[in-house]
Amino acid sequence: MKLVMMSAALSLGAGMAMAQDADLVKQGAYVARLGDCMACHTAPGGAPYAGGLPIKSDLGTIYATNITPDKEAGIGSYSEEDFAKAVRKGVTPDGTHLYPAMPYPSYAKMTDADIKALYAYIMQDVEPVAEKAPETHLGFPFNQRWGMALWNLAFSESVGFTPDPKLSDAENRGKYIVEGAGHCGSCHTPRGIGMQEKAYDNGSDDYLAGGDLNGWSVPSLRADADSGIGVAGWTDQEIVDYLAMGRNDKAAVGGEMTSVIEHSTSHMTDDDLASVAAYLKTMAPSGDLVSLKPAADAQATIATLTAAKDLTNGERVYIDNCGACHFVTGKGGKDIFPELDGASIVNAPSATGLVHTILAGAKTPSVEKAPSVNLMPGFAGRLSDQDVADLATFLRGAWTNNAGKVSTSDVASVRATLAQD
Ligand code: HEC
Ligand code: HEC
Ligand code: HEC
Incomplete structure (x- = not known):
């Protein structure tokens, strides 16, 4: 009798652990959507997260790596700590410094809880793929990866997330998504002399003030105004609709934002999208503003x-x-x-x-x-x-x-x- 009860208790415990794991994996899948890991780590027509997408940058073409849990070709042998260090600091277990085509300066803001969930999702729910992604070969001096350590020292803050006491809880949730996993600034913030984003948070007027992607102007996301170009003249609801559907009653998406909407923002919950809009609405437009005619x-x-x-x-x-x-x-x-x-x-x-x-x-x-x-x-x-x-x-x-x-x-x-x- 005692034995039976014990095994019942054991299997109940195991069942609970599995349910907890399933929740964690589900949360991790959502964090992967917030971070849009799929967009870069999947080649057109290729297996999810198996890498191989060539990313054009000012340094040359950089290939996203295989982040499936395959032990040889992917990151299957990474501990949670190794994974956290690669995602938030851009350093892999063998000491390789990643190029910032991987947006680790933004991911540095992701919480331990989100990283834990993301790790559980990738290790337990992503299909391992035993094929290495093509290697990145840049010209001198960018092939000297140790240089990235100096770059990090000079240009990337790699600091964790701190809520802004002036903002509401919802606005701070939006700040966390936009500055952290969402890495919106990697395209929407102007770049400085070292190709670094000029700011990584709302402490600076340069943050989200508009960028440039291979010649295509990326609009400002600073929306705290009643009129003006783009989001400055949009309501919260218009911002939410654009992110959820790639269209609203004024605009339609084009260029590289199309993939961001398809793979990331259209999967965000209504509450999270409302938080993102609320946060963008806390920043007044800045920089050289075009004034529309009467x-x-x-x-x-x-x-x-x-x-x-x-x-x-x-x-x-x-x-x-x-x-x-x-x-x-x-x-x-x-x-x-x-x-x-x-x-x-x-x-x-x-x-x-x-x-x-x-x-x-x-x-x-x-x-x-x-x-x-x-x-x-x-x-x-x-x-x-x-x-x-x-x-x-x-x-x-x-x-x-x-x-x-x-x-x-x-x-x-x-x-x-x-x-x-
Ligand atoms: C904008 C493109 C982009 C996005 C988005 C992106 N990555 Fe990456 N990632 C890269 C590139 C490019 C590399 C390889 C960089 C290099 O070779 O230096 C990389 C490398 C990595 C590595 C190191 C892999 C290894 O082989 O050691 C990990 C881990 C990783 N990414 C995880 C993620 C996760 C998790 C997400 C989502 C939260 C994500 N990445 C989103 C571009 C991206
Ligand atoms: C890979 C680069 C990239 C990333 C990452 C990115 N965007 Fe964009 N975004 C663009 C481009 C390019 C456009 C211009 C689209 C066009 O010309 O139709 C744009 C347009 C927009 C617009 C419409 C603005 C207007 O005035 O028409 C909004 C809103 C927006 N992005 C929000 C976001 C948010 C929020 C995030 C982060 C979750 C984000 N973007 C991440 C490249 C990016
Ligand atoms: C058959 C109908 C049709 C015709 C003709 C047409 N367009 Fe469009 N246009 C659309 C639709 C639908 C979209 C939204 C697609 C998208 O941007 O994803 C669009 C989008 C655009 C955009 C992007 C708007 C935004 O919010 O980012 C511009 C700019 C544009 N059209 C200019 C033009 C110009 C200039 C012409 C003439 C050479 C033209 N269109 C002809 C239907 C049309």
Whole structure:
């Protein structure tokens, strides 16, 4: 009798441990979504987390490694401590210093609890893959990995997360996600002389003030304003919708943000997305701000396009190719055709994103909350460099937009990158 009870107690204990593990693994899977580990550690068409994605950086091409639990090709032999050190400090068990293409300066802010869960998820739930990712070979001096130790000393803070006492609990949760696992600053914060992000938290006006990704301007996320370009003119709900669905009643996602939404933010809980929006709304816009033109100027553009007399080439190209979806108002159609008036992509310091969208088109990702794909056709085959330059120059000065001219050589260089894709 005693024996039976003991074994019952034992199996009950084991059952509880398994249930706890299952919860931990589930939490870890969610942390992996917050951190978007999949995006870099999976090659197109490749096995999840098996690495091999080539990442273009200013240092050269860097390959993401295999982080499946395979003992030889992956990280299966890493202890939890080894794993924490690689993810938060960028140092592997053999002392190798990782390149900051792996966003460890942001991951440094992840809590022990989240790292523990992430480790449990990768070790217990990710399929091991026995194939090594291609090795990274950079030119001198960047092939000298010890140099990264100096880089860390000079440029990366690698400090843990501290809540800001001025913020509410929800805003601090948003701060934790944005600055930590979400590593939003790795694209949205301007870079300094050492290619480091100029700031890693809201203590500086440079934080999330807008960056540059291979020539494509990345908009500012500092949203504490009632009007202005991009998020400065969005409500909390518009920010939440964009992150959940890749579209809202003003804008649609393009470029590298599409993958962030598909693999990371569209999987965040409603509460977490609301926290992210609340946090972005605590930071006032900074830097060289574009001031949009007055509403009367928008009326003037609408009048010209409606009258359709003596149009410039840019205006004519717009009416013939774009007006059917984006309308003479530049306001598009709610939730389907995004606004071109006041949009970040139209007013960006660099017109690369705008020109790329005109040439290659764009499509919204299909996500749980918005499965339909909204498609914009590409015009590379139909419009000459001159037409696209005239069109983009028109758009950047149309309605309330207020940005610089675009030349045919700007268009030609974007067209050349399309040919490589
Ligand atoms: C923006 C791209 C990017 C994201 C996002 C990313 N990684 Fe990485 N990671 C890399 C690259 C690139 C390397 C290899 C760097 C090198 O070779 O120096 C790397 C290396 C690693 C390593 C060291 C592997 C080894 O072979 O020792 C670990 C562990 C790791 N990443 C885990 C993660 C986890 C966990 C996440 C999500 C929380 C994540 N990474 C998200 C790009 C990324
Ligand atoms: C891999 C780089 C990258 C990362 C990481 C990234 N973003 Fe973005 N983000 C972009 C780019 C590029 C755009 C511009 C998209 C376009 O031109 O349509 C953008 C646009 C946005 C916009 C729309 C702003 C506007 O004015 O139109 C929001 C909101 C946004 N990102 C939020 C976030 C948040 C929150 C995170 C972190 C969870 C994040 N991003 C991480 C690259 C990135
Ligand atoms: C058939 C309808 C259609 C036509 C024609 C069209 N577009 Fe679009 N456009 C869309 C849709 C749908 C999107 C949203 C897709 C996305 O960005 O993911 C979009 C997105 C855009 C964006 C990105 C907006 C943002 O919020 O980031 C720009 C810029 C743009 N279009 C400009 C143009 C220009 C210029 C033309 C004419 C050469 C044009 N479009 C023609 C449907 C259209």
